[in-house]
Amino acid sequence: DIQMTQSPSSLSASVGDSVTITCRASQGIRNDLAWFQQIPGKAPKSLIYAASSLQNGVPSKFSGSGSGTYFTLTISSLQPEDFATYYCQQYNAFPHTFGRGTKLELK
C-alpha cells in the first residue's frame, strides 16, 4: 500500500495568514493527488485534484503543487471559514490512501 505522510498534524494561524501543508507519498504517484477540506460533522469537500487543479467553485486562495512523491497545499489570506481539517489522498493505486490530516486552528 502507498503510505501518505502529511505534516504538520496541526497548525495554528491567524486570519489573513498564509499556510502550507505538505504530503509525501511512499512511492511515486505521478500527480494522482487530491486535497480535501473537512469541517466537523460534515462530509469532506474536494478542493484540489491532479495535484494542482482547482475543483469547480473553490476559490483561488487554495493552490496545490507537486508531482511524484512530494506535494503541497497552500491556503492564502486565511478567513474564519478556512479553519478546518485538511486531508491529502492518493488515487494512483488501490487502496486509495489518505494522509492523517492537518487540523488548522485559529491562533
Added chain:
Amino acid sequence: EVQLVESEGRWIRPGGSLRLSCAVSGFTFRSFSMNWFRQAPGKGLEWVSYISDSGRTTYYADSVKGRFIISRDNAKSSLFLQMSSLRAEDSAVYYCARAVVVSYSSGERSDYWGQGSLVLVSS
C-alpha cells in the same frame, strides 16, 4: 445538482449485518464508478470499497475484504454496501462518493460525497 444521499445509519450488535444504500441524482449514475469511504469517530478518512460503472470490477480494503460486498443498481441510480460479521472497529460514518476519471492515464478521483451514515457496532 449532484446529490448523494446515504441511508440512515443505525446501532448494531457485533457479528450482525447491515446494508447501506446511497441514492444519487443530478448525474448519469451508470456512467460513473463509485467509492465507499468511512471515518471512525475522531479519526481520519479510510477508503473502503470501489465499484466500476458497470459493476463488473470491485475492490476492497483489506480490513473489510470477505465481510463487505459493494454493489449497484444502475436502473435505480443506487449504490449499496452489504456489511456482515460487523466488528466494533467498523463503527464509523460511512460516505459514498462519485469517482471521476481525470485523464486517460490517471486514477479516478472522488469528487462529490454524500452526507454520511453513522454505523455504531456495540453490544
